[in-house]
Amino acid sequence: MEKHIQSQIASTETPIIEFKDQNFKGEFTTIYNQRGYCVIQFKGNGSLKTAEENIWLLQHFLGTPVMVKNNDGSFLTRITTDPEAYPDNVFRPVSDNGLQSPHCDGAYEKNPPSNIVMNVYQRAETGGESLIMPGTDLIEKCGDGLLTSLLSKSFYTVARGENRMQTRPVLTIGEDLIQICWADHEYMQPNNLIVPSEHQKAFREFQEIVLDEANQTKLMLQEDQALVVNNHSTLHGRSPFKGDRELSRLWTESKPGLNNGILDRTLVERLKALK
Numbered sequence: 001m002e003k004h005i006q007s008q009i010a011s012t013e014t015p016i017i018e019f020k021d022q023n024f025k026g027e028f029t030t031i032y033n034q035r036g037y038c039v040i041q042f043k044g045n046g047s048l049k050t051a052e053e054n055i056w057l058l059q060h061f062l063g064t065p066v067m068v069k070n071n072d073g074s075f076l077t078r079i080t081t082d083p084e085a086y087p088d089n090v091f092r093p094v095s096d097n098g099l100q101s102p103h104c105d106g107a108y109e110k111n112p113p114s115n116i117v118m119n120v121y122q123r124a125e126t127g128g129e130s131l132i133m134p135g136t137d138l139i140e141k142c143g144d145g146l147l148t149s150l151l152s153k154s155f156y157t158v159a160r161g162e163n164r165m166q167t168r169p170v171l172t173i174g175e176d177l178i179q180i181c182w183a184d185h186e187y188m189q190p191n192n193l194i195v196p197s198e199h200q201k202a203f204r205e206f207q208e209i210v211l212d213e214a215n216q217t218k219l220m221l222q223e224d225q226a227l228v229v230n231n232h233s234t235l236h237g238r239s240p241f242k243g244d245r246e247l248s249r250l251w252t253e254s255k256p257g258l259n260n261g262i263l264d265r266t267l268v269e270r271l272k273a274l275k
């Protein structure tokens with residue numbers, strides 16, 4: 001079964017899975033683990049209500065929902081250009097129409113979420129494509145010196161307001177997997193230097209790789225489609241857009257059966273040798 005599914009997907013194609021009760025879990029798990037992201041096609045009417053109901057259905061397949069701070073006690077976050085949506089005075093790149101460079105969500109949290117689901121219920125007039133970058137592709141582009149910096153315990157890249165900053169290296173090696181945690185300066189407060197000077201060159205080098213469009217897969221979410229991203233293995237971002245664009249988002253913890261990072265023993269051994 002696994003081979004059959006794999007052979008159907010060319011590496012450049014967006015993996016789209018139709019949501020249905022029967023056999024959905026097996027198909028989803030195989031493709032999601034293989035690719036680090038996928039798109040779920042729901043039946044719905046493109047409304048916020050439908051988007052939220054659909055996302056909520058996915059928690060059964062993705063793990064326990066994570067409560068997000070500054071979110072009125074809700075698990076679902078409305079991502080919007082509405083300037084009044086975030087009352088904490090912290091600038092967010094999601095709040096404007098510009099490029100949101102590929103990143104991991106919650107990189108400034110002690111425990112960033114394992115999985116992210118995003119359902120756009122209002123598409124932009126133009127632009128607003130999702131940008132996807134598998135961590136394995138990114139690591140492949142890095143030289144050994146850069147990888148050594150990314151593995152360094154003191155290489156932190158992002159903070160969100162006061163008292164919330166990244167506490168893990170960009171690359172963490174587990175027994176048989178690698179976790180990636182990257183977001184660049186966008187959330188930093190003035191004078192709050194996170195990247196130590198000895199790592200700033202490496203920071204810029206890695207940022208350049210992340211910003212290179214040749215390394216990004218672009219996809220345009222259609223109505224009633226949800227993008228699911230493995231936040232420990234795959235970066236996501238968004239291209240600039242015109243008009244209003246709104247989406248509903250859910251973070252979840254890890255779940256047994258779903259990869260919790262880049263599962264690659266050969267790569268693990270290679271990175272271990274660089275530490």
Ligand SMILES: [Fe+2]
Binds near residue numbers: 103104105236
């Ligand atoms: Fe994000």
